[in-house]
Amino acid sequence: xLGNFSYKNATKLYFGDDSLKYLNxxxxxxxxxxxxxxxxxxxxxxxxxxxxxxxxxDNGKNVIEDAGVMPNPTVExxxxxxxxxxxxxVDLLLAVGGGSCCDYAKAVSxxxxxxxxxxxxxxxxFEEPTCEIVPVGCILTMAGTGSEMNAGAVITNHEQKLKxxxxxGEEVMPKFSILNPKYTFSLPKRQMVxxxxxxxxxxxxxxxxxxxxxxxxxIAEALMKSVIHSSLIAIENPEDYEARSNIMWTATxxxxxxxxxxxxxxxxxxxxxxxxxxxxxxxxxxxxxxxxIPYYRFIMPYGLNKFKRFATEVWGICAEGKTDExxxxxxxxxxxxxxxxxxxxxxxxxxxxxxxxIDGITEGTLILEGGYKVLSKxxxxxxxxASM
Ligand code: NZQ
Ligand code: ZN
Numbered sequence: 001x002l003g004n005f006s007y008k009n010a011t012k013l014y015f016g017d018d019s020l021k022y023l024n025x026x027x028x029x030x031x032x033x034x035x036x037x038x039x040x041x042x043x044x045x046x047x048x049x050x051x052x053x054x055x056x057x058d059n060g061k062n063v064i065e066d067a068g069v070m071p072n073p074t075v076e077x078x079x080x081x082x083x084x085x086x087x088x089x090v091d092l093l094l095a096v097g098g099g100s101c102c103d104y105a106k107a108v109s110x111x112x113x114x115x116x117x118x119x120x121x122x123x124x125x126f127e128e129p130t131c132e133i134v135p136v137g138c139i140l141t142m143a144g145t146g147s148e149m150n151a152g153a154v155i156t157n158h159e160q161k162l163k164x165x166x167x168x169g170e171e172v173m174p175k176f177s178i179l180n181p182k183y184t185f186s187l188p189k190r191q192m193v194x195x196x197x198x199x200x201x202x203x204x205x206x207x208x209x210x211x212x213x214x215x216x217x218x219i220a221e222a223l224m225k226s227v228i229h230s231s232l233i234a235i236e237n238p239e240d241y242e243a244r245s246n247i248m249w250t251a252t253x254x255x256x257x258x259x260x261x262x263x264x265x266x267x268x269x270x271x272x273x274x275x276x277x278x279x280x281x282x283x284x285x286x287x288x289x290x291x292x293i294p295y296y297r298f299i300m301p302y303g304l305n306k307f308k309r310f311a312t313e314v315w316g317i318c319a320e321g322k323t324d325e326x327x328x329x330x331x332x333x334x335x336x337x338x339x340x341x342x343x344x345x346x347x348x349x350x351x352x353x354x355x356x357x358i359d360g361i362t363e364g365t366l367i368l369e370g371g372y373k374v375l376s377k378x379x380x381x382x383x384x385x386a387s388m
Pocket of ligand 2 (some may be wrong): 145284
């Protein structure tokens, strides 16, 4: 049965190959000082930077440059960004990039007017913002995390070997996000498929839980089918607009809080993946792909009905004459074959994880409830070992 819930999504989206023009509609709503947040330079190479600067100038804005947001943004970079925003009294944090830039902007947004240490407040004590939040806008260049329409912000602390996500309330969601699928054309293939797997796994994390009849699970199946279908087109032709636009839109819906309404969720693949990220700084989607098959194989007996449904509904496995276990296993096998086909990492050793890291990664894995089985630390370790 659907549980009770409230639902609101506070982000206004502009989607399509002409969506950047809507920045002109959004900018007048904010003050003069815009902190322009971007990464390592991909937006300079593909010309997007120049276009955005022109629009900001045309709208009479002061641009405060905040470049160099790295994949898996660090606590040191966060502190720098907060300082910059404080010194310049910024009115809008405009993130241009993937999940890392959007997440970072949100983490800055809740920290600018706050005197406490952001890491301790939000990532150790998991407190909610108690100060005025600076608005965030996002221009997305990589599809995967869903950060463009959610309130998540993941920050990495290499010194403490922790990568932690805080899911804030709706007031922290970007006020607007601009999604032009064409911007994703310049992504290296490895990043594209990492994003695709991230999308797929977000859906899995919300699908593999509960055994009731729940609309969210039907939506999840449709989203999974769409991303599988489009991924196979995009790996052959990365500039197929239809496939890239479907991937981008699916990414948003996979994690904009809709499909988790009224049901429990799992998130253990992400918890292990994040701990792997803290040790290796590996690409987010790859940290998930490397642990997924061993994880799902491990929990399959505890959620057999859903795994059977996953096999028949998502992968079209024929159930005739087979046991439930066989059907479920064939579903996972089909998923693994697809993962091989698109070329995501299937082993942690491919990401630089070595035997001596296993204890630390286990220790750094947050254990959550909500899935078919609450894992013990020993079981987490077993799954990590099976992923090597
Ligand atoms: O820095 P630049 O030069 O821009 O290059 C980036 C970066 O190296 C590159 N890139 C992005 N768009 C490009 C491009 N290169 C060429 N052309 C383009 N159009 O791709 C690299 C990766 O970018 P990044 O933003 O790090 O990737 P992603 O979108 O996967 O974000 C990962 C971060 O988001 C967090 C992850 O943990 C990680 O820190 N997540 C955020 C979530 C959320 N807010 O809800 C949920 C996710 O599960 C995830 O944990
Ligand atoms: Zn993810």
